[in-house]
Amino acid sequence: MNEFDIINKYFSKLNNNKSSLNLNDDVFFDKSNKLVLSVDTYVEKIHFLNFKKPDLVIRKIIRSSISDIVCKGVNPKFIFICASGNKKHFSKKNLKKIYNSIKKEQSTYKILVGGGDTVKSKNLTFSITSLGYSNKIVFRNKSNVNDDIYVTGNIGDSYVGLCLLKNKLKINKNISNYFVNSYYTPDIQFKLIKKLSSFASSSIDISDGLFADLDKLINNQNHSYKISLRNIPISNFLMKLIAIKKLKKIDFISKGDDYQILFTAPKSKEKVISNYSVKNKIRITKIGKILKGKDRSIILDDSRRQIFLKNKGYFHNF
Amino acid sequence: MNEFDIINKYFSKLNNNKSSLNLNDDVFFDKSNKLVLSVDTYVEKIHFLNFKKPDLVIRKIIRSSISDIVCKGVNPKFIFICASGNKKHFSKKNLKKIYNSIKKEQSTYKILVGGGDTVKSKNLTFSITSLGYSNKIVFRNKSNVNDDIYVTGNIGDSYVGLCLLKNKLKINKNISNYFVNSYYTPDIQFKLIKKLSSFASSSIDISDGLFADLDKLINNQNHSYKISLRNIPISNFLMKLIAIKKLKKIDFISKGDDYQILFTAPKSKEKVISNYSVKNKIRITKIGKILKGKDRSIILDDSRRQIFLKNKGYFHNF
Numbered sequence: 059m060n061e062f063d064i065i066n067k068y069f070s071k072l073n074n075n076k077s078s079l080n081l082n083d084d085v086f087f088d089k090s091n092k093l094v095l096s097v098d099t100y101v102e103k104i105h106f107l108n109f110k111k112p113d114l115v116i117r118k119i120i121r122s123s124i125s126d127i128v129c130k131g132v133n134p135k136f137i138f139i140c141a142s143g144n145k146k147h148f149s150k151k152n153l154k155k156i157y158n159s160i161k162k163e164q165s166t167y168k169i170l171v172g173g174g175d176t177v178k179s180k181n182l183t184f185s186i187t188s189l190g191y192s193n194k195i196v197f198r199n200k201s202n203v204n205d206d207i208y209v210t211g212n213i214g215d216s217y218v219g220l221c222l223l224k225n226k227l228k229i230n231k232n233i234s235n236y237f238v239n240s241y242y243t244p245d246i247q248f249k250l251i252k253k254l255s256s257f258a259s260s261s262i263d264i265s266d267g268l269f270a271d272l273d274k275l276i277n278n279q280n281h282s283y284k285i286s287l288r289n290i291p292i293s294n295f296l297m298k299l300i301a302i303k304k305l306k307k308i309d310f311i312s313k314g315d316d317y318q319i320l321f322t323a324p325k326s327k328e329k330v331i332s333n334y335s336v337k338n339k340i341r342i343t344k345i346g347k348i349l350k351g352k353d354r355s356i357i358l359d360d361s362r363r364q365i366f367l368k369n370k371g372y373f374h375n376f
Numbered sequence: 377m378n379e380f381d382i383i384n385k386y387f388s389k390l391n392n393n394k395s396s397l398n399l400n401d402d403v404f405f406d407k408s409n410k411l412v413l414s415v416d417t418y419v420e421k422i423h424f425l426n427f428k429k430p431d432l433v434i435r436k437i438i439r440s441s442i443s444d445i446v447c448k449g450v451n452p453k454f455i456f457i458c459a460s461g462n463k464k465h466f467s468k469k470n471l472k473k474i475y476n477s478i479k480k481e482q483s484t485y486k487i488l489v490g491g492g493d494t495v496k497s498k499n500l501t502f503s504i505t506s507l508g509y510s511n512k513i514v515f516r517n518k519s520n521v522n523d524d525i526y527v528t529g530n531i532g533d534s535y536v537g538l539c540l541l542k543n544k545l546k547i548n549k550n551i552s553n554y555f556v557n558s559y560y561t562p563d564i565q566f567k568l569i570k571k572l573s574s575f576a577s578s579s580i581d582i583s584d585g586l587f588a589d590l591d592k593l594i595n596n597q598n599h600s601y602k603i604s605l606r607n608i609p610i611s612n613f614l615m616k617l618i619a620i621k622k623l624k625k626i627d628f629i630s631k632g633d634d635y636q637i638l639f640t641a642p643k644s645k646e647k648v649i650s651n652y653s654v655k656n657k658i659r660i661t662k663i664g665k666i667l668k669g670k671d672r673s674i675i676l677d678d679s680r681r682q683i684f685l686k687n688k689g690y691f692h693n694f
Contacts, residue, residue: 072478072489086456086490091509093411095490099458101497138404140417140503160390171390172404172413175503179419185458185493185503191409 083198084126084262084274095189096126102182107223109147109182113155114242120163121246122265123186125317128246129263130195131254136172138187142179167248199279200260201322207283207346208331210247210319212293213268215240217313229299236295244317249338254321257331261321267312269357269367271320282354285346287311287365308365322348401516402444402580413507414444420500425541427465427500431473432560438481439564440583441504443635446564447581448513449572454490456505460497485566517596518578519640525601525664526649528565528637530611531586533558535631547617554613562635567656572639575649579639585630587675587685589638600672603664605629605683626683640666 086095100119102109109115124134139160141148160171169188219241221227222234229237254261262275268290272283290311292300300307323331328344335342349355357365404413418437420427427433442452457478459466478489487506537559539545540552547555572579580593586608590601608629610618618625641649646662653660667673675683 072475072482086454088454088490091410093409093507095456095505095507097456097458097491097493097503097505099460099493099495099501099503101460101495104496136404136406138413138415138505140415142417142419142501157390164390172406173415175415175417177417177419178422179499179501181497181499181501183417183460183497183499183501185415185417185501187413187415187456187505189411189413 085130085132085195087130087195089193092191092193093189094127094130094132094192094195095187096123097185097187098123098126099183099185107220109143109152111242112147112152113159116156116159117163118242118244119184119186120160120167120169121244122315122317123188124167124169125244125246125263125265127188127190128248128251129254129261129319129321130192130197131251131258131261132190132192132195133251134167134169134188135190136170136188138172139174140177140185140187141174141183142177143182144178144180147182148176167246194255196255196258196261196321198260198262198275199277201276201279201281201348202259202324203281203348203350205259205322205324205348206328206344207272207285207348208321208323208342209264209268209291209345210250210340210342211245211316212291212296212341213264213316213318214292214296214307214310214313216244216315216317217241217310218296218299220313220315227303229303233295233299236293241315244315246317247319247340250319250340253334254319257323257327257334258321259323261319264316264318264320265314267314268316268320269312270314272355275320275322276348280350280352282349282351282356283346284349284356284358286358286362288360289343289345291341291343291345308359308367312367403448403450403513405448405513407511410509410511411507412445412448412450412510412513413505414441415503415505416441416444418502418504425538427461427470429560430465430470431477434474434477435481436560436562437502437504438478438485439562440633440635441506442485442487443562443564443581443583445506445508446566446569447572447579447637447639448510448515449569449576449579450508450510450513451569452485452487452506453508454488454506456490457492458495458503458505459492459501460495461500462496462498465500466494485564512573514573514576514579514639516578516580516593519594519597519599519666520577520642521599521666521668523577523640523642523666524646524662525590525603525666526639526641526660527582527586527609527663528568528658528660529563529634530609530614530659531582531634531636532610532614532625532628532631534562534633534635535559535628536614536617538631538633545621547621551613551617554611559633562633564635565637565658568637568658571652572637575641575645575652576639577641579637582634582636582638583632585632586634586638587630588632590673593638593640594666598668598670600667600669600674601664602667602674602676604676604680606678607661607663609659609661609663626677626685630685 219237
C-alpha cells in the first residue's frame, strides 16, 4: 500500500469535501476564509540525504513546502516549522546555520516563520506548514480534453544533483556545483504566481516526478495525456552531460524534486503564455496535451515511438 | 539547551513580532486575517508511550493539539495530520482504528481533517496543525499584578494514568481505567471557549506541567505567582489514591498532559467566574494570585510553608 492508497482509502472520506476542501488536492483551500494551506513532512535519508549541510537542507525543505502554495497561483505568507531530532542535529553550530538559512528564504520569498515546535527524537524529521491567503486557487483535476500541458523551467537537474551527492555520477567540480545547487535550492517560480490563474485550467508542482505528478493532475478524471519526450525542457548542462556520458534523457526527467510547475491551459491561451514567457524570461514549455478517456496515456520518444515506463516517480511504499 | 532556549535564542528574532504574531505564545495569531493556528509534534516514547493502542494515541494527540486553540478562547475548526512511520505502524488494522478515532474526535469537537501527509520512517512521529478563525484571542503574558490564578477541571489524573501504563503503580482495574482514560482522552474544556475571553486576562493550556506552564504564562513579565498547594483541584479518585498509598499530592500536580486551562483574571471577575462555573458545571478553581516582581514565586503547602520544586515539569533537553 503506498501513501496515496492510504489517503484515498482511509482519509478522503473524513471531510466530505466540505467548504471547498479537497483531500485530493495538495493544498487545503477554505474559500470562505480565503485560506490556502499545505503540510509536508521530510525525513532524513528519504526526503534529504543527510544533515551534513543543515543550511542547504533547510532551504530545500522550505522551498519544497512553499512550492505547493506557489503552484496554485497563491503567494505563501507564513511557514511553521516542526523539527524533531537530537542534540547533534541541533548543535549551536547547526542552529546558527538553520537560522541564517531561514532568514535568507524569508527574504527571498517574502515569507515569515509564524511558529514551530522542537522535540527530541533519534531520527531527524521536519514538518512544515505553509499558508497564504487567496479567494481563488488553480485546482488539480480541472483540465479539459485537448488542453495543452506545460511545464516551467528545466527538469532533471535536481536528480543529477542527487546522483552526484550519492557518488553515482562523477563530473567536474564546477558543473557538479550547478546540479547540487539545483537539488538543494531549486528555483521556485515565484514570479508566475500573479499570472498563473489567468491561463491555467489545472496545476501541480513536480515533487514526485513529472509523470507521477501528471497522473495526479488528472486523477479522478476520465483523461489521459500525450507527452513528447523531446519537448521536455532540460538545461544545457544536462543536455551536455547526457551527450558526453551517453546517458538517456528518459532516465532523468521523472525522478522528482524539480519543484517546477506543471499546468494545463486551453489552446486559446497559447499565445498569451508564450508572450508572457518571453517578456518575463520564465521558461514555459508545451510538452503535450490532454486526451479523452482513461488509461490511454502515451509518452513518445524522439522517433515518436511509444515508451513504457517501469517507474513513474517516487512513492512511499509502506 | 532546552527547546525554549532554542526558540528564544535562535528563532524568536525571525518574525520581528509583525502583524500580531508572537513566537512567545503557543499559538500563531494573524489578526488581520483572523487566523489562529498551532503546530505540534508528537514522538513515540516521548509524547506517547507506544503505539499498542493507535486509536487512543490518535485521540490523545488530537486533543492535545486542539487544546492550544481552545485555551485561547477560540473554536478549533480544521486539523492537519502529518504521520511518519513504518508499515507496522500503518497496517490496515491500525489505519481502520486511526480512521475511526479521527471520526470520533471530529464529531466530539466539531472539527474537520483538512489534509495531511504520510511518509515512511523507522520512527513514529505525528505533526498536527490545528486552526480556527477569530478576531481576538486570550494571550499569554498579559496578566496584571493581583490577578487571581484559576485552573479548570482536575490536575494529575493523566500522570497517574501514565504511571499505571508504565507499571510504576498498581491499583484495581476499575479505578485504573479511569486514570488511563484521563491520560489518553483528557477532557478538553470545549464549553468554556465562548466565555473565556470575557473574563481571562491571560491563558495557557497545561501540557508540560502546572508550574512549568505558569512560568510560561508570566514569561517576559516582571511578575511572580503565589500558589497554595491545597487549592489545586484533584479528582476524588486521586485524593483516595494519595490517602491509601500514602503518596504526596505535590508529586502529581505538575507532571503535565492535563490539557486543562490555566488562566488569570482580575479580582472583579471572581463572582462572574464562580457563577459561570456553577451554572455550566465546569470546575474552575482559584489556586493563587499574580505577584509583583520577578523570581519571587511561592508555592505553599497545606501548613502554609514554602515548598521548593526540583523539577517544574517536562522540558525537551537537547
